[in-house]
Amino acid sequence: MIIRIEPESEIPIYIQLTNQIIIGIAKGDLQPGDSLPSVRSFAADLGVNMHTVNKSYHELEKRGIIEIIPKSGAVIRKTLHIDRDTYNRLFEMFQPLIAEALVLGMTKEELVDLVEGIMKKMST
Template identity: 60%
Template sequence: MLIRIEPESDTPIYAQISNQIIEGIARGFIQPGESLPSVRAFAADLGVNMHTVNKSYHQLEQKGIIRIVPKSGAIISSPHDFTEVSYNRLKDDYKPLIAESLVLGLSKKQIQELVTALIKDIKEE
């Protein structure tokens, strides 16, 4: 999996890393149970500060995407680890985006088609 950092982006680098790891998992490039590189090695590979990668890993851990195991590193969680807390967090994250879509004039059908197209893009590439 290749992580691309866009320094000029409005999205913070730690969030870019987190988002691309999540997408890599969704696309099947990284499997549950696999380990991510150490913070030090990953930071060196990406040419970013170790604290940036550390922040990304901790964000992923808070979301339940990875588990940080002492002396073993960051390990991709199993989909079976999904909890009601995760469901509620996702619902809270989606709500403002859906509201914004409605305010911009998208219909319910257009929003559903957009979500379906995004899922198809992630799963079929």
């Protein structure tokens, strides 16, 4: 799987990495049980600081997407169903985005289309 980052973007590199790994899992490019490269080799391949990759891995671990196992490294978790806390966290994250969309004049149908469009992108 290929990860692309834009070092000059306003979005910090660790967030770009986190987002791309999540998209990769959603698309099926990365499967539960797959391990991510070691922090050192990932940082070396990209030519970025190891802290950047470390921060991204810890973020993914905090969100329950990967598990950091001593010696084996970062492994993608098998998650069956969303729990209450995660639901609440996502709810909080969606809220301002959906509010912004409504304020800017999106209709309910357009919003549903947008969600379906993104879902479709993930399934291909």
